[in-house]
Amino acid sequence: MSEKDAKYVLQMAKENNVRFIRLWFTDILGILKSFAITIDELESALMEGMGFDGSSIEGYARIDESDMIAMPDPDTFCILPWRPRERNAVARMFCDVMQPGGGPYEKDPRYVLKKVLKKASDMGYTFYVGPELEYFYFKDSDGTEILDKGGYFDLTPLDVASDLRRDTVIALEEMGIGIEYSHHEVAPSQHEIDLRYTDALTMADNAMTFRLVVKEIALLNGVYATFMPKPLEGENGSGMHTHQSLFKGERNAFFDPDDEHHLSDIARKYIAGLLHHAPEITLVCNQWVNSYKRLVPGYEAPVYQSWAVRNRSDLVRVPVYKPGKENATRIEFRSPDPACNPYLAFACMLAAGLEGIEKGYELPDPVERNIYQMTEEERKELGIGQLPEDLWEAVQVAEKSELLRKTLGDAVFESFIENKKVEWDNYRLHVTPWEMDKYLSVL
Numbered sequence: 261m262s263e264k265d266a267k268y269v270l271q272m273a274k275e276n277n278v279r280f281i282r283l284w285f286t287d288i289l290g291i292l293k294s295f296a297i298t299i300d301e302l303e304s305a306l307m308e309g310m311g312f313d314g315s316s317i318e319g320y321a322r323i324d325e326s327d328m329i330a331m332p333d334p335d336t337f338c339i340l341p342w343r344p345r346e347r348n349a350v351a352r353m354f355c356d357v358m359q360p361g362g363g364p365y366e367k368d369p370r371y372v373l374k375k376v377l378k379k380a381s382d383m384g385y386t387f388y389v390g391p392e393l394e395y396f397y398f399k400d401s402d403g404t405e406i407l408d409k410g411g412y413f414d415l416t417p418l419d420v421a422s423d424l425r426r427d428t429v430i431a432l433e434e435m436g437i438g439i440e441y442s443h444h445e446v447a448p449s450q451h452e453i454d455l456r457y458t459d460a461l462t463m464a465d466n467a468m469t470f471r472l473v474v475k476e477i478a479l480l481n482g483v484y485a486t487f488m489p490k491p492l493e494g495e496n497g498s499g500m501h502t503h504q505s506l507f508k509g510e511r512n513a514f515f516d517p518d519d520e521h522h523l524s525d526i527a528r529k530y531i532a533g534l535l536h537h538a539p540e541i542t543l544v545c546n547q548w549v550n551s552y553k554r555l556v557p558g559y560e561a562p563v564y565q566s567w568a569v570r571n572r573s574d575l576v577r578v579p580v581y582k583p584g585k586e587n588a589t590r591i592e593f594r595s596p597d598p599a600c601n602p603y604l605a606f607a608c609m610l611a612a613g614l615e616g617i618e619k620g621y622e623l624p625d626p627v628e629r630n631i632y633q634m635t636e637e638e639r640k641e642l643g644i645g646q647l648p649e650d651l652w653e654a655v656q657v658a659e660k661s662e663l664l665r666k667t668l669g670d671a672v673f674e675s676f677i678e679n680k681k682v683e684w685d686n687y688r689l690h691v692t693p694w695e696m697d698k699y700l701s702v703l
Contacts (some may be wrong), residue, residue, distance in 0.1 A: 290601025533616020
């Protein structure tokens with residue numbers, strides 16, 4: 261870290277009467293980790309980092325190589341708006357995890373994303389993303405008692421969540437995170453806040469911050485927010501539709517004024533790569549057993565490898581081009597859910613798209629029909645494949661993926677696969693209430 265950056269952070273901390281600084285990073289599953297230092301330790305932390313024990317962090321070091329360094333990123337310094345400011349304000353900074361001898365730690369998800377962004381940069385591209393994160397509010401964390409029975413874009417008079425969304429947006433904007441939309445979603449007590457697009461590393465930090473802020477504001481108001489992909493049976497699950505584009509300098513590399521859909525050759529190859537590798541990266545974009553309760557036909561979650569301009573049943577959607585808005589040309593990847601690790605998910609999406617560009621993948625024709633209403637034979641004739649149907653199938657597909665191993669690196673790849681196998685075994689051995697209701701009285 262430069263002396264100039266350190267001085268800027270120290271000055272900001274002094275001006276805002278900061279007493280504590282929370283240092284944030286994530287494990288391989290995208291669970292936010294944090295420890296706090298006092299203002300007296302900030303200067304040395306900025307220059308040398310802070311040591312911590314990595315042996316208890318999921319997917320990190322073995323106990324015999326547990327010493328890690330959390331190196332704060334000065335660009336991520338901001339005040340936590342839900343903490344008291346009159347005295348002893350609290351700030352946060354995201355950290356890169358480093359090895360004690362210097363150099364990045366290969367299992368740090370932030371480092372994984374940085375590696376793929378470096379590859380894109382070497383090809384002349386900057387990767388921008390804009391995720392739409394959906395979530396539910398419930399009365400508490402012990403059950404799924406809803407707060408409202410509203411639907412898509414509904415504004416119900418007794419919808420307490422309107423104020424919750426407002427307070428959440430205000431808190432996020434105070435932290436420098438741009439917001440485009442906030443509204444009620446399709447399912448009862450389900451909501452969505454869309455983050456304004458920015459570069460992928462900043463957005464991954466923003467997504468982690470977003471999840472915490474949503475939960476903090478909910479708790480302050482006596483309710484519970486969850487990003488669980490499918491908490492309510494028979495209702496839509498929560499997705500993280502991710503808009504993405506590549507820029508070359510100030511120019512959107514996805515835009516072509518002469519193409520029927522205003523998509524450049526680069527954009528077409530990128531979409532082709534994303535579609536081709538989608539089953540392999542599903543384990544990362546949909547990493548929990550519960551994720552696959554959402555990825556079923558009939559609930560607006562895509563399960564087939566297809567793309568379209570308007571059709572929202574497809575895996576990749578291209579929003580309609582508006583004249584004069586060339587820089588807004590983008591593609592929307594609709595399968596990820598908001599409980600994934602955004603660092604790894606963005607890295608995998610980008611890697612799949614870049615593979616399509618590098619290897620010149622051909623993009624099939626768009627599918628503007630409702631794929632769910634097609635027969636299996638019709639889908640086969642059109643060459644439309646399918647995403648994994650459960651966590652175990654996703655593990656098996658991911659395990660054979662050269663792209664996924666190359667993107668995550670051997671260490672993260674193996675730790676992630678192993679963790680998911682353990683999760684599947686635990687799930688497989690569990691006797692559910694559904695089985696008891698279905699079988700106990702008749703077998």
